[in-house]
Amino acid sequence: MGSEPPGRRPRGLRGLRKPAKKRPAGPPPAEVTEDPGTAEPPAETTSSVINAVLYRDGRRVSTHDTLAEAFRQQRATSGTLAWIGLHRPSRDELLTLASEFDLHPLAVEDALEAHQRPKLERYGGTLFVVLRAARYLDDPEEVDFGELHVFVGRDFVITVRHGGAPDLTAVRRRMENTPELLKRGPEAVLYAILDAVVDGYEPVVAGVQNDIDEIETEVFGGDPRVSRRIYELSREVVEFQRATRPLNGMLEGLTAGFEKYAIDEELRRYLRDVADHVLHTTDRVDGFRQALQDILTVNATLVNQQQNAEMRALAEAGFEQNEEIKKISSWAAILFAPTLVGTIYGMNFDSMPELHWVLGYPFAIVLMAIVCTSLYLIFKRRDWL
DSSP states (O other), rough: OOOOOOTTOOOGGOOOOOOOOOOSSOOOOSSSOOOOTTOOOTTTTOOOEEEEEETTTTTEEEESHHHHHHHHHHHHHHTEEEEEEEEEEOOOHHHHHHHHHOOOOOHHHHHHHHHOOSSSEEEEEEEEEEEEEEEETTTTEOOOOOOOEEEEEESSSEEEESSSSSOOHHHHHHHHHHHHHTTTHHHHHHHHHHHHHHHHHHHHHHHHHHHHHHHHHHHHHTTTTTTHHHHHHHHHHHHHHHHHHHHHHHHHHHHHHHHHTTTHHHHHHHHHHHHHHHHHHHHHHHHHHHHHHHHHHHHHHHHHHHHHHHHHHHHHHHHHHHHHHHHHHHHHHHHHHHHHHHHHHHHHOTTTTTOOOOOOHHHHHHHHHHHHHHHHHHHHHHHOO
């Protein structure tokens, strides 16, 4: 574990969600500390520049509204570090930056198109880092993923944000409040950005864990909508794995580069501290995926059991219904025999053989009794009655 840099908040407070601060009315102050993670560029301008600030020895020298002003000031002032924040820049803006800071065309193309996997590339003296940030949205109970591209050179740091996360306001504020860290150079800014992105995973981990706990309750509560929620959360966890798993290899490569280019040992300690938290996060996320697979299996088992119980109940109901139908059919057949005999002898024909027979009535009664008794015994033997 590396020691905490000055001005860093305690690790135990990271998971706490802070209430959103209200934006003060009126125009912003001259010294703006927002970076790409704060607000969208104003609707009335087509510029994607959130902030363009120059630093020297860890102290803010100047703030500029346009890239041209920042370029001009940096050329006129030696020993400065330019930290430029962009939000969904246009091709012209990125090409201007590429021309000024000699950015590689492949990295520029990646930063324009977004939808890149997390990676670390070195193009000459420039590092290009792609990060996938995440934030947990409480109301819809879902994870929102953003993408951050970082160019790190000898005297500049350029951040290009796509999406709502991450919020780099706190990163800039932290670095400006600890000039002894900021004056260590662009690598210190990269470390702070990495640390902020990794710290941002902790509330997401807590939110996903809470969702899994709720899903377990819903599974055993028989909620029919839980299967869809398991599927949706599983997709978010897979996306979370894609965002976090590459970070281990990236940090190893970055640490090796720090050693190769003789970067300050204190920054290496801080980077190892970030790597430790990445490992913890990836372990938790892998555990989430396994837990969701187990929950899905249990849910499928419970659904099958419920379906079997319903089928058994339907079969029992059908069996009882068949028994009742047998009884009704048996009595109907028994009652049909005397009805048939009575109907035949109830016809008004003078030439019927037994019409004037003295024993005709007793014979008909005995015949009906014999037929009914025989049918009753037959149905009884077959358990219809």
